[in-house]
Amino acid sequence: MIYTEEDFYRISEEWLRAGWDTKYVYGFTWLGRPIIQLPEDMIRVQEVIYRVKPDIIIETGIAHGGSLIFYASLLRLINNGYVIGIDVDIREHNFQAIRNHEINAGEDIIMIEGSSIDEKVIAVVDEYITSNPRVMVILDSCHKKDHVLAELRAYSKFVSVGSYIVACDGIAKDMAGAPRTTEDWSWDNPQEAVKEFLAENDNFVMENPPIPFNEGEIKKPVTYWKNGYIRRLK
Numbered sequence: 289m290i291y292t293e294e295d296f297y298r299i300s301e302e303w304l305r306a307g308w309d310t311k312y313v314y315g316f317t318w319l320g321r322p323i324i325q326l327p328e329d330m331i332r333v334q335e336v337i338y339r340v341k342p343d344i345i346i347e348t349g350i351a352h353g354g355s356l357i358f359y360a361s362l363l364r365l366i367n368n369g370y371v372i373g374i375d376v377d378i379r380e381h382n383f384q385a386i387r388n389h390e391i392n393a394g395e396d397i398i399m400i401e402g403s404s405i406d407e408k409v410i411a412v413v414d415e416y417i418t419s420n421p422r423v424m425v426i427l428d429s430c431h432k433k434d435h436v437l438a439e440l441r442a443y444s445k446f447v448s449v450g451s452y453i454v455a456c457d458g459i460a461k462d463m464a465g466a467p468r469t470t471e472d473w474s475w476d477n478p479q480e481a482v483k484e485f486l487a488e489n490d491n492f493v494m495e496n497p498p499i500p501f502n503e504g505e506i507k508k509p510v511t512y513w514k515n516g517y518i519r520r521l522k
């Protein structure tokens with residue numbers, strides 16, 4: 289038997305579901321910090337970051353800090369940009385581990401504690417966005433539709449033309465009914481927030497970033513960030 293591209297997509301959907309049930313994504317670190325991401329999503333966002341070359345990456349949802357350290361380390365390699373992380377609950381041990389991490393030698397990791405949709409938090413973020421930097425935003429906090437929609441509305445203004453705002457974990461839609469979910473995830477998810485945001489804002493378009501190198505047959509990503517990349521057009 290020879291497997292086809294379609295077989296790959298079909299098996300990947302099964303693999304994603306098995307990975308969800310077994311908490312596969314809870315098994316990785318980046319430079320010592322746990323990062324709760326699918327490795328393919330990390331490689332793909334790295335491709336985008338290298339192309340866009342943001343001066344600032346804003347991420348909502350820090351958790352253990354692995355993703356914040358990941359973005360900070362990429363920016364360190366590319367252009368000495370910096371990251372701003374926001375979380376409603378930054379545990380002291382995580383805060384210290386991120387603050388004291390080798391990659392933060394230049395103190396280029398900014399952490400803000402509070403809800404990402406709190407106006408006071410957004411005002412603090414705003415203070416860091418001076419002198420027209422290139423900004424990319426990654427939304428990985430609460431994945432409820434209303435919350436992601438409020439984040440899209442609040443943080444899209446920071447995104448530079450040509451750059452992206454990413455609504456992570458659209459996979460929630462497909463996982464409704466799986467362990468650690470409820471049936472309402474079928475509509476209460478990031479993909480629905482993206483749909484509503486795009487219907488009200490024509491400065492943005494949903495776009496899976498182009499794959500810069502591909503000598504194989506697989507054209508669609510195996511991803512948790514389904515329909516999550518939104519590019520600013522104007």
Ligand SMILES: C[S@@+](CC[C@H](N)C(=O)[O-])C[C@H]1O[C@@H](n2cnc3c(N)ncnc32)[C@H](O)[C@@H]1O
Nearest residue numbers: 323324349350351355375376403404428429430
């Ligand atoms: C999926 S985890 C983030 C994972 C992290 N980005 C990574 O890749 O390792 C979600 C985080 O969002 C935070 N969170 C939940 N609700 C939030 C809110 N309203 N505002 C900001 N952060 C929130 C949680 O405290 C949790 O740390």
